[in-house]
Amino acid sequence: MSTDAAGELEGLSVFVVEDEALVALNLEDMLLDLGCTIVGPAMRVAKAQEMLAQALQADVAILDVNVAGELVFPVAEELATKGIPIIFATGYGQAGLPEAWHGNTILQKPYTMDDVSGSLSKAVRRS
Amino acid sequence: MPNIDFKQLFHRLTSPYMIIDRQYRYVAVNPAYEKAVMRMLPELEGRSLFEVFPNDGESGKALRDSFERVFATGETDTIAYIPYDIPRPAAQGGGMEKRYWTAVHVPLTDDEGSVAFLLQNTVDVTDVVRLREAASLPYRSYSPETQLVERAREAESAHRSLLAESAEFRRMFEQAPGFIAVLTGEEHVFTFANEAYTRLIGGRQVIGKPVSDALPEVTGQGFIEMLDHVYTTGETRGGEGTRVMLQTASGDLQERYLDFSYDAVRNLEGEITGVFVQGMDRTEAVKTLKHQRLLLDELNHRVKNTLATVQSIAAQTLRAAPDLVTARKDFEGRLVALSKAHNLLSQTAWDSTTMRSLVGHELGHYDGSRISTSGPEVVLNPKASIAVAMVLHELSTNAAKYGALSGEAGRLDLAWRVDEANGDLRIDWRETGGPPVSAPSRTGFGSRMMNLVMRGELNGAVDARYEPQGFACALTIPYSSYGRIKHVD
Structure with missing residues (x-):
């Protein structure tokens, strides 16, 4: 665990969109260990949009790109308008993202806790 | 007159x-x-x-x-x-x-x-020929008549071979696997188009027409400009895998990908008289490549997701296990459950599994005399298949460790049915005759995973009850989560 990052991330509220239960479970544990609080996880695009419509509060979002066969970008656009920094979690790497999102932090699956804390710090500092 | x-x-x-x-x-x-x-x-x-x-x-x-x-x-x-x-x-x-x-x-x-x-x-002219045949003299001494026949004979043979050669070339061009067309003049009038070319343009008759009239749809796609360039400068132009929209026999526009070249045709004086068009229709190859790319991306996506799933199973198992030996056993058990579900899916090219086959794979290695399973044929999509396999694995492992299958006397009844009203799949897990059970003091991996899978992933419900006669669990999965989705390629 990267302890210095953990301090910086203490209390950070993270919105998670991830359709694979086991992957979501692991991410949840990692985020809890980092001292973050979790919003979600939303496991479908529709569910994520529903949560956004209900005045969702979050400091940063970690979005799986392919959510149960749907692409997550409509959710990403809404988050961007709200000014919430976005991290994309994907097995594809940057190649799986449309060019418009290439500036965003990418969390390549499978990821370690250091990867998660690193990308969170980067995304939060960038905003 | x-x-x-x-x-x-x-x-x-x-x-x-x-x-x-x-x-x-x-x-x-x-x-x-x-x-x-x-x-x-x-x-x-x-x-x-x-x-x-x-x-x-x-x-x-x-x-x-x-x-x-x-x-x-x-x-x-x-x-x-x-x-x-x-x-x-x-x-x-x-x-x-x-x-x-x-x-x-x-x-x-x-x-x-x-x-x-x-x-x-x-x-x-037999006599004249005979005269030549009879003469053993050198050519220059032939009589003028003989020489005339000689020249006629040579001219005839040259003429015949030219005719034959030209017919042969035409036939070869006609049947060439690549497409070939000859355009003449600054308007690019078709003077030749072989079978492959005619096929490419949907069987249209183009001979004698300028390209812009014969193939109106290519106007604005940059090809006529290229032809103009070749005709005026003599430079070769072409492309590889170049996309073009062409009209089919039914009149629709269709996307084709071509390798092609335009070369200037010159007369004996070296002046440009037209453009020689040749190439190959690469549409199928380009489509195959695109399809392969898609498959590779999909494979990569699945592999990475599976690795992330395995990573999660490992992390969860290690976190909860009292010792490394238990951790190893639990981890292997979960990995094998996941792998069995993958095997079943592979059999149908990742299309579906059935409840019966999943149950058979998960409970098959327990004492059959203490287990009853019953339910109709229900087909599950890949996502639901993996989820149900993992859930059944957690439930059966728990039953073997702490529940009805841990002692000598208990039994397990597993029944499933499809709710006629809304299509929900209802799975009823009931243990009886085992040691007394009570709700665990902390939420372990099994129940966390079940909750997340059932509620989050499958949008369903879990109702776990620790009853005096044993553990019971009712699972509900809506049809929209387990039904097979028709994928559109």
Whole structure:
């Protein structure tokens, strides 16, 4: 665990969109260990949009790109308008993202806790 | 105009003349012809030339080809030199007589203007040829007559081979696997298009039309500009895997991908007269490549997701296990459950599994006399298959460790059904006769995973109850989560 990052991330509220239960479970544990609080996880695009419509509060979002066969970008656009920094979690790497999102932090699956804390710090500092 | 008797004229001509119809049957011959072929009109009239003078060799073919050209094109055709043996009449000893001829074939039209007859003027040059054959003298000493025949013979053979060569090239171009077209002039008028080209453009007839009229849809796609460039500068232009929208036979526009080149065609003076178009339709190859790319991306996505799932199973197992030996056993058990579900999915090309096969794989290694399973044939999509397999694995492992399957007497009843009203799949897990159970003090991996899978992933419900007679669990999965989704490629 990267302890210095953990301090910086203490209390950070993270919105998670991830359709694979086991992957979501692991991410949840990692985020809890980092001292973050979790919003979600939303496991479908529709569910994520529903949560956004209900005045969702979050400091940063970690979005799986392919959510149960749907692409997550409509959710990403809404988050961007709200000014919430976005991290994309994907097995594809940057190649799986449309060019418009290439500036965003990418969390390549499978990821370690250091990867998660690193990308969170980067995304939060960038905003 | 003086009243000339043309029949008499035909009769009196000193050179041999004859007329045949389209079936090569004799219609008329003059006495000079009768003399030359040693046959009188009654022997010839109405009969085919090839019946009277059969010849299966080169010469027979050359003569027939010449007739065909005249009837097909309506133009005069000349054979400068042709060896054509004719049968000697029995009265003159019979057998074949070696003869050499020159022949001019002129078309004669009927009232409608179509070619109905062919007039042949033929000259027997046998004597002159024999003279040449007899002469052992060098060429320059040949008599002028012999030299003339010699030149005629050479000219004829050169003409025949050119004709044959040109026909051969045309045939090769016509059948070439690649597409070929020849455009002439600054308007790029089609003067040739082979079969592959015609297929490419949906079978349209383009000969004699400028590209912009023949293929209106290519205007604005950059090709005509390229042709202009080649025609004005002589530089070669082309492309690889270039996309073009072309009209099909049914009139729709279709996307094609082409490898092609445009090369300037020049005349003997070196001036550009047109553009030679050639190429290959690469559409299928490009589509296959795109499809492969998609498959690879999909495979990569699945592998990465599976690795992330395995990573999660490992992390969760290690977190909860009291010792490393237990951790290893639990981890392996979960990995095998995941792998079995993958096996089942592989059997249907990642399309689906059934409840029965999943249950069989998860409970198969327990004592069958203590387990009853029942339910209809229910087909599950891949996501639901993996989820149900993992859930069944957690439930059965728990039953074997702490529940009804841990002792000697307990039993497990597993039943599933589809709710007729809404299509929900209801799975009923009921343990009885085991040691007394109570809710665990902390939430372990099994129940966290079940909750997340059932509620989050499958949008369903979990109802776990620790009852006096044993653990029971009711799972509900809506049809929209387990039903097979028709994928559109």
